[in-house]
Amino acid sequence: MLVRIVGGNGGLAPGFRNTSYLIDGKLLIDAGSVASGLSLEEQLLVENIIISHPHLDHISDLAFLPDNCFGLKGVPFEVYTSKTVRNAIKKHLMNDLIWPDFSKLPSEENPTIRFHDLKPEQMIVLGDYKVFPVRVNHFGDAVGLIIERDDAAILFTQDTGPTERIWEVAKSYKNLKAIFSEVSFPNKMQNVADASLHLTPQSVFKEIAKMPPTIPIFLGHIKPNYKSTIYQEIDELGCERITLFCSDDTHFVF
Ligand SMILES: [Zn+2]
Ligand SMILES: [Zn+2]
Structure with a gap:
């Protein structure tokens, strides 16, 4: 699987795109930067889109x-x-006031986007991919995902505070190749991270103890203002399993 980080951040500023990961050019996880980070030709090739939770950066x-x-x-x-998420988008975003409802355009029978239900711990199959959603500790009924194709599985937690269940489920995947998770705030903002259900470097360190061992960990969703502090604090953990996203539009192959 080719995982392209179209946007790997939890905020928007020059050089920082909102969260969107693209798998093999056609399966999109979250839509924070799919239009601003992909060419028009690449946008047309997207087939299926999974939205983890309704926050605007996703x-x-x-x-x-x-x-x-x-x-x-x-x-x-x-x-x-x-x-x-569906109800929030239709009520607050595509409500024909803020933006057109593209789930009814050009017609309800042949719309531009079509919603389908995604329920925790109910696997769906999207083409070559098995997708298993698991509730994580964040707002808006947020889910993390374990996505499996052929002999490789990859875990994406997206936004979450300290969580449990997805790490338990992950241990049943013997073909797990990578864990993508988040680190939004520096340690000095632990109270903000706790209130907003996000992680700091020191809370990431506690999460690692719950994760399956030895699997490489990729961290994103940095708030742009705190990039350098978070880099330093992650470095101080001395954990060789961790890769922090250096920039948007990078990719990894598993
Ligand atoms: Zn976010
Ligand atoms: Zn969020």
């Missing part, structure tokens, strides 16, 4: 993707997410 470009590709794709973008 859904913002879901507005612009169907607008860019309107009338050009032939089939809808298939969007898999919880009812909570």
